[in-house]
Amino acid sequence: MKTYDKIYINGEWVSPVTPDFVNLINPATGKVSGKVVRANEKDVSLAVKAAKEAFKNFSNATKEERIAYLRAFANEYQKQMEEVKQAVTMDIGSPKSFNEMLHGPGGLAAINSSIEALEEIELETKHGKTLIIREPIGVAALIAAWNWPSMMITVKVSAALAAGCTIVLKPAELGTHTAVKMAEMLDTINLPKGVFNMVLGSGSKIGNALTQHPDVDFVSFTGSEGVGIQIAENAADTVKKLGLELGGKSAFIVLPDSDISQVAQMAVMAVMLNSGQMCAAASRTLVPASIHDEFVQAMKTAVNHLKVGDPFGDADIGPVVSQKQWETIQYYIQSGIDEGADLVVGGTGKPENLPEGFEQGTYIKPTVFGNANNQMKIAREEIFGPVATVIPYKTVDDAIEIANDSPYGLSGYVFGPNNQEALDVAKQLRTGFVFVNQLEMDPGAPWGGYKTSGIGRENGIWGIEEMLEIKAISSNE
Numbered sequence: 001m002k003t004y005d006k007i008y009i010n011g012e013w014v015s016p017v018t019p020d021f022v023n024l025i026n027p028a029t030g031k032v033s034g035k036v037v038r039a040n041e042k043d044v045s046l047a048v049k050a051a052k053e054a055f056k057n058f059s060n061a062t063k064e065e066r067i068a069y070l071r072a073f074a075n076e077y078q079k080q081m082e083e084v085k086q087a088v089t090m091d092i093g094s095p096k097s098f099n100e101m102l103h104g105p106g107g108l109a110a111i112n113s114s115i116e117a118l119e120e121i122e123l124e125t126k127h128g129k130t131l132i133i134r135e136p137i138g139v140a141a142l143i144a145a146w147n148w149p150s151m152m153i154t155v156k157v158s159a160a161l162a163a164g165c166t167i168v169l170k171p172a173e174l175g176t177h178t179a180v181k182m183a184e185m186l187d188t189i190n191l192p193k194g195v196f197n198m199v200l201g202s203g204s205k206i207g208n209a210l211t212q213h214p215d216v217d218f219v220s221f222t223g224s225e226g227v228g229i230q231i232a233e234n235a236a237d238t239v240k241k242l243g244l245e246l247g248g249k250s251a252f253i254v255l256p257d258s259d260i261s262q263v264a265q266m267a268v269m270a271v272m273l274n275s276g277q278m279c280a281a282a283s284r285t286l287v288p289a290s291i292h293d294e295f296v297q298a299m300k301t302a303v304n305h306l307k308v309g310d311p312f313g314d315a316d317i318g319p320v321v322s323q324k325q326w327e328t329i330q331y332y333i334q335s336g337i338d339e340g341a342d343l344v345v346g347g348t349g350k351p352e353n354l355p356e357g358f359e360q361g362t363y364i365k366p367t368v369f370g371n372a373n374n375q376m377k378i379a380r381e382e383i384f385g386p387v388a389t390v391i392p393y394k395t396v397d398d399a400i401e402i403a404n405d406s407p408y409g410l411s412g413y414v415f416g417p418n419n420q421e422a423l424d425v426a427k428q429l430r431t432g433f434v435f436v437n438q439l440e441m442d443p444g445a446p447w448g449g450y451k452t453s454g455i456g457r458e459n460g461i462w463g464i465e466e467m468l469e470i471k472a473i474s475s476n477e
């Protein structure tokens with residue numbers, strides 16, 4: 001049991017003005033794993049004030065100074081990587097195997113990619129006789145979702161520090177264990193007081209105070225579309241720049257003549273990892289009609305190999321993050337059944353044979369629907385769970401049209417025997433990112449969505465540039 005009773009303001013761990021507590025639940029067991037304090041609007045004001053004050057000096061930090069802080073952050077992260085992984089599992093129930101692959105190293109890779117990017121960015125250039133200067137935008141409010149608890153914080157914080165901004169971080173309440181670990185690391189690297197601040201608390205209670213605050217210059221938000229729209233409205237009142245990383249309904253296009261069993265395994269991974277709680281989840285699988293039946297059977301085989309259970313043990317898939325999320329996913333699975341998609345594997349309820357002590361965890365049966373169409377709710381709305389929706393298509397042009405027929409435009413996947421053909425299809429997708437014949441991504445490559453998936457880009461040079469203002473100085477020099 002951990003108690004998080006302090007927030008981090010102006011270089012100190014302090015009690016909120018009026019502390020109020022809420023329990024944290026371990027999603028793997030349903031048991032209480034700790035409690036966390038909830039700050040209020042007054043604490044938000046104090047954090048913004050500290051960040052604004054600190055900006056006066058920190059905005060003059062040289063590139064070398066900023067890189068030194070980022071290196072110190074990376075070193076600290078490297079040292080505490082095991083604790084980070086533990087915290088991620090306490091927060092969201094991510095299995096060990098996935099922590100090794102992503103939640104642990106991914107956070108470090110994000111910091112390192114900000115360092116490399118800052119080394120490359122030229123902060124002063126000339127356009128003819130005009131001097132062009134890239135300056136930090138000011139106080140950055142960073143609001144994170146819980147599904148990548150370590151990476152999302154390192155991506156945002158490292159970009160803001162690289163840009164020379166000062167920070168008020170509002171992590172997701174469901175990611176508290178990890179967020180506090182990150183703040184503890186940042187506390188050790190001797191940043192000037194007020195450069196990094198963290199308020200804990202409920203987004204619906206303190207979010208508006210942060211995103212409406214006149215002294216916040218930039219808002220970086222990752223989360224749901226509804227909250228993103230609210231934040232954009234708030235930001236409009238004071239003409240703030242903002243970055244929104246919202247939802248997705250990404251299509252995984254299987255091209256004709258693909259290796260069915262191999263590609264089916266990839267399609268399953270791309271939607272089920274992290275219990276499907278990925279903005280980029282490949283939640284629509286588009287398959288040539290002629291191989292549909294064989295393909296869904298291969299997906300079923302792949303799903304049957306996945307072990308669901310204790311994330312601290314040898315499970316491939318842990319629970320989903322909360323009871324509320326579990327219920328939402330149940331609703332979508334039922335809606336797929338009601339709308340007439342074929343239930344190939346999985347379904348409603350919890351998996352049978354959960355290990356002893358884990359029966360109260362929020363586990364989902366990994367589910368595949370076949371013979372779905374693109375108008376069904378399970379094809380249009382983000383489920384955020386391990387649920388695949390397979391849609392048959394006639395021609396590759398149809399597949400592209402179905403893929404693009406979505407309010408979202410975050411990512412896409414194209415798999416096929418001919419890489420050039422797959423690349424040609426990738427270019428026709430209206431999404432910010434496309435995976436072609438593999439599932440890796442470079443942490444320094446831009447990440448962000450078209451359409452309702454968001455505004456702006458994160459990662460590498462692109463993420464830092466979002467937090468820079470551009471000044472032109474015209475003179476006779």
Ligand code: NAP
Pocket residue numbers: 143144145146147148170171172173174201202203204206207208211222223224225227228230231244245246247248278279280382384410448449453454
């Ligand atoms: P969410 O409910 O929108 O919450 C995200 C963050 O916003 C949390 O820190 C939350 O705080 C806070 N928040 C809630 N209400 C707020 C308000 N009125 N003002 C300001 N902040 C507020 O989203 P979620 O359920 O945590 O995350 C899942 C969503 O994130 C999915 O839609 C997913 O696709 C998206 N996502 C996108 C990306 C991407 O890169 N595009 C990556 C990952 C996830 P509390 O925790 O206290 O509620």
Ligand code: MG
Pocket residue numbers: 449450451452453454455
């Ligand atoms: Mg957009």
